[in-house]
Amino acid sequence: MTQAMLVLEDGRVFYGETFGAEGETFGEVVFNTGMTGYQETLTDPSYHRQIVAMTAPHIGNTGVNDLDPESRRIHVAGYVVREPARVASNWRAQRSLDAELKAYGVVGIAMPGTRALTRHLRDRGAMRAAISSVETDPRALHARILASPQMAGADLAAEVATTEPYVVPARGETRFRVAAVDLGIKAMTPYRMAERGCEVTVLPATVTAEQILSLNPDGVFFSNGPGDPSTADRQVEALRGVLGSGTPFFGICFGNQIFGRALGLGTYKLRFGHRGVNQPVQDRRTGRIEISAHNHGFAVDAPLDGPFDTAFGRAEVSHVNLNDGCVEGLRLLDRPAFSVQYHPEAAAGPHDSTVLFDQFCALMQHARNLKEGV
Numbered sequence: 001m002t003q004a005m006l007v008l009e010d011g012r013v014f015y016g017e018t019f020g021a022e023g024e025t026f027g028e029v030v031f032n033t034g035m036t037g038y039q040e041t042l043t044d045p046s047y048h049r050q051i052v053a054m055t056a057p058h059i060g061n062t063g064v065n066d067l068d069p070e071s072r073r074i075h076v077a078g079y080v081v082r083e084p085a086r087v088a089s090n091w092r093a094q095r096s097l098d099a100e101l102k103a104y105g106v107v108g109i110a111m112p113g114t115r116a117l118t119r120h121l122r123d124r125g126a127m128r129a130a131i132s133s134v135e136t137d138p139r140a141l142h143a144r145i146l147a148s149p150q151m152a153g154a155d156l157a158a159e160v161a162t163t164e165p166y167v168v169p170a171r172g173e174t175r176f177r178v179a180a181v182d183l184g185i186k187a188m189t190p191y192r193m194a195e196r197g198c199e200v201t202v203l204p205a206t207v208t209a210e211q212i213l214s215l216n217p218d219g220v221f222f223s224n225g226p227g228d229p230s231t232a233d234r235q236v237e238a239l240r241g242v243l244g245s246g247t248p249f250f251g252i253c254f255g256n257q258i259f260g261r262a263l264g265l266g267t268y269k270l271r272f273g274h275r276g277v278n279q280p281v282q283d284r285r286t287g288r289i290e291i292s293a294h295n296h297g298f299a300v301d302a303p304l305d306g307p308f309d310t311a312f313g314r315a316e317v318s319h320v321n322l323n324d325g326c327v328e329g330l331r332l333l334d335r336p337a338f339s340v341q342y343h344p345e346a347a348a349g350p351h352d353s354t355v356l357f358d359q360f361c362a363l364m365q366h367a368r369n370l371k372e373g374v
């Protein structure tokens with residue numbers, strides 16, 4: 001085993017052994033608290049340019065398969081685990097996690113200090129970092145970290161999104177046609193719509209409102225994605241055009257942040273964000289609590305004390321996080337549009353929130369009924 005080190009922007013150094021590829025990598029280091037779902041995490045495009053540290057102490061137990069990935073490749077910039085499983089044991093396992101990380105050239109580190117790292121990030125916040133198995137001087141690596149890009153201000157969606165439109169067919173009869181803007185979309189999202197009878201046309205991140213609306217969709221969706229939502233001006237512009245048309249809208253994660261901005265709200269960076277599969281979110285209308293999957297480092301700044309006015313009529317915060325009180329969902333009260341900051345597609349994660357896909361279908365059905373005068 002080769003020695004490796006993880007160095008943080010504030011100078012803290014951790015030592016361990018290489019896991020996955022050898023080499024050097026830079027990114028924002030964040031922690032993920034999921035006990036399961038490491039393959040979905042690794043392949044979630046929203047982790048582009050992030051070094052992900054797993055708090056679960058044993059990673060790789062079930063190996064890697066070709067069924068669970070959320071995109072075509074591993075997207076994390078680097079991977080931090082406490083102890084890699086020595087044996088991949090599962091009936092679906094096709095390869096080991098170590099081999100998969102090597103195949104994608106993903107530099108990782110196995111180190112005893114993941115708990116200390118998590119406590120450090122919890123107190124000081126997510127920050128830039130590097131993993132290296134080729135550098136021996138932490139100070140030299142630290143200097144390179146200070147020259148690497150920040151996550152705040154990073155415009156990354158177009159780096160991971162499709163450049164060509166493609167169609168995910170409905171399973172069974174086609175009930176609705178959805179235009180989905182890919183900002184780093186996870187594969188399970190169009191799948192959840194397809195299994196409800198939606199034919200989903202996935203569009204590049206730079207698509208305009210005119211291009212979206214020219215498809216005459218029953219509904220429009222904006223996906224999750226990497227980077228700082230304050231940079232997503234083109235997408236905010238496109239969404240304003242969509243909302244103005246009255247076409248039903250649903251957004252997830254980055255899509256929620258863009259929706260917030262389209263309504264005139266601001267976004268801000270959370271200290272350490274939410275990444276895991278057990279975040280409690282409350283639906284403020286029903287009081288019901290959903291345990292949900294999360295991956296966000298930014299949040300929308302919205303009034304929590306009741307409905308507020310926007311250019312598209314009244315809006316309200318529909319969901320809040322019970323851990324830190326941050327905004328987890330928004331809805332318009334006079335138009336068919338809503339979004340959530342968390343991941344109802346549940347890959348990986350509990351299925352408490354998949355009902356939101358049914359609500360999107362219900363909005364599309366309602367809009368169709370109105371159009372047809374039913």
Ligand SMILES: NC(=O)CC[C@H](N)C(=O)O
Nearest residue numbers: 046224225253254297298
């Ligand atoms: N999963 C996402 O869509 C993340 C959105 C945004 N990049 C954030 O970190 O908050």
